[in-house]
Amino acid sequence: MGGLREMAAPFVALGPCGVAVRDRLKHLTAQDQNVLRLVGDHLGLLASRDLKARCAAGLDHDTGQWAARKRALTQASSSRWAGSITKATHDQWALARRGQLAHIKSLQAGVRTIAHRLSLPVGEKGSKRAPGGYHSRQEWHAKTRRLHVLEDRLQAARTDWEAGRVHVVRGGKRLLNTRHHLEQAQLTEEQWRTRWQAGRRFLEADGESGKRFGNETIRVTCDGEVSLRLPAPLVHLANVPHGRYVLASKVAFAHRGEQWADRIQANRAVAYRILEDTVRGRWYLTASWTIPPVKTVPLAAARKGGLVGVDTNADHLAAWRLDAHGNPVGEPVRFGYDLSGTAGHRDAQVRHALIRLLHWAERHHLAIAIEDLDFQADRTREKHGRRKPFRNLISSMPVARLRARLVSMAAELGITIIAVDPACTSRWGAQHWQKPLTTNTRTTTRHDAAAVAIGRRALGHPIRRRTAPPPAHRSDEQGHRTVQAAPGAQGREGPRPRIPGPRTRSVRAGCGANAGDQDTQHRSGRPAEHEPWQQDSLPLSL
Structure with missing residues (x-):
């Protein structure tokens, strides 16, 4: 295998x-x-x-x-x-x-x-x-x-x-x-x-x-x-x-x-x-x-202030703004286009969608992250068999034209384009981000979640929000369980800030014996409580 x-x-x-x-x-x-x-x-x-x-x-x-x-x-x-x-x-x-x-x-x-x-x-x-x-x-x-x-x-x-x-x-x-x-x-x-x-x-x-x-x-x-x-x-x-x-x-x-x-x-x-x-x-x-080659901005400089993650679809571009830590900011934005009709009409629709996306990114002074797509191997009927509607959907996506136009138009506006690997962005984005970003007033689609996944991959962060807890010794061997904090980040083992509202069903936020002290999280040579502990002697009558 x-x-x-x-x-x-x-x-x-x-x-x-x-x-x-x-x-x-x-x-x-x-x-x-x-x-x-x-x-x-x-x-x-x-x-x-x-x-x-x-x-x-x-x-x-x-x-x-x-x-x-x-x-x-x-x-x-x-x-x-x-x-x-x-x-x-x-x-x-x-x-x-x-x-x-x-x-x-x-x-x-x-x-x-x-x-x-x-x-x-x-x-x-x-x-x-x-x-x-x-x-x-x-x-x-x-x-x-x-x-x-x-x-x-x-x-x-x-x-x-x-x-x-x-x-x-x-x-x-x-x-x-x-x-x-x-x-x-x-x-x-x-x-x-x-x-x-x-x-x-x-x-x-x-x-x-x-x-x-x-x-x-x-x-x-x-x-x-x-x-x-x-x-x-x-x-x-x-x-x-x-x-x-x-x-x-x-x-x-x-x-x-x-x-x-x-x-x-x-x-x-x-x-x-x-x-x-x-x-x-x-x-x-x-x-x-x-024209002479345009000097590209280093990847670290493009990531500095966050960026805009963009997911390419058959009828729209799904975009979401992310900060430098990979957290979604604001609301998702869609830029639709209609690919029916003549070739001139389709080309104009792609240009109009791209210029709206570029102007939105320019207002926030952010780079754009997009998938480096190539559907040449996925358009054959031998791979997808009877799924003809799916093959038609892939064939209708203007991947090459959109990518060429986006790079050319972004260069004129001074916007950096970051290309990322497209593997599993839609599936992992829906798995880790679609439900957490859905609220009573906002319905997050699979495409919006994919835009977040694309942006996080461009920023160098894993797509999922939190890794599984380490199997042993907590942070002594395997490291901290959250992927948001780097190993050298200050305060990564310190107390969490007090957040209003209940944290669990039994203890309010900011309360409890260990709310402001992390001694219990350090098992090697650290006391388990603030007061010294000793066991009472057993009664002789037992």
């Missing part, structure tokens, strides 16, 4: 390493849109060819092949366009490799789970750590067939991984498969074709420090004028000298506009990307740049 896994220590989450802002390209003329589409289609074709060459090279790719690819692209575009295309190709190939490895691990987990359940008798119950046998012979037979399917997929994925073979689609595999289900997607063939062409265009350029406005390929001036360097075959479309085309639209970044202006005035690198939203019929310009 295996033991419990080692609990990871709390750590301060690192801040973001990059910034991206976006603005709409308004008032574009028909000629502007035509030029953008022609340039994007031409560069997209070159990017597709380059990605094909990179995938064909596989693990044998080297700098010589990279230089040859870039020279071939330079003849059909420009040196800077070729550099942006090859960099995007390398990033896409590396992303495909990471996804391939994650797929292999998922298949391995599924094979292990099915093999374990098949080895058990039919109908055997499972435990908290491992599932039991299958419910019927029919299910056992179906899972036997599925095991062979997963093993075949795993073997094929391992073969591709060892050979360095990846499967990528420029424009997206989902959009490609939508072509076969137009009625279900409520799209016409022309609408799908428009989205497909827009998704395969390439209109992005890396910045270069020291060059004018930080980018020679797609240039944005201080007053918002946007121009781009045309590829060699499309130079005849230029409307200004030096083979450039100036758009009629001007941009003004409302978010981080001052930071962007400071960078381009100092000729520091800024990368740009132009994309078309075919559903709304709009064009957008995204600017991005790297």
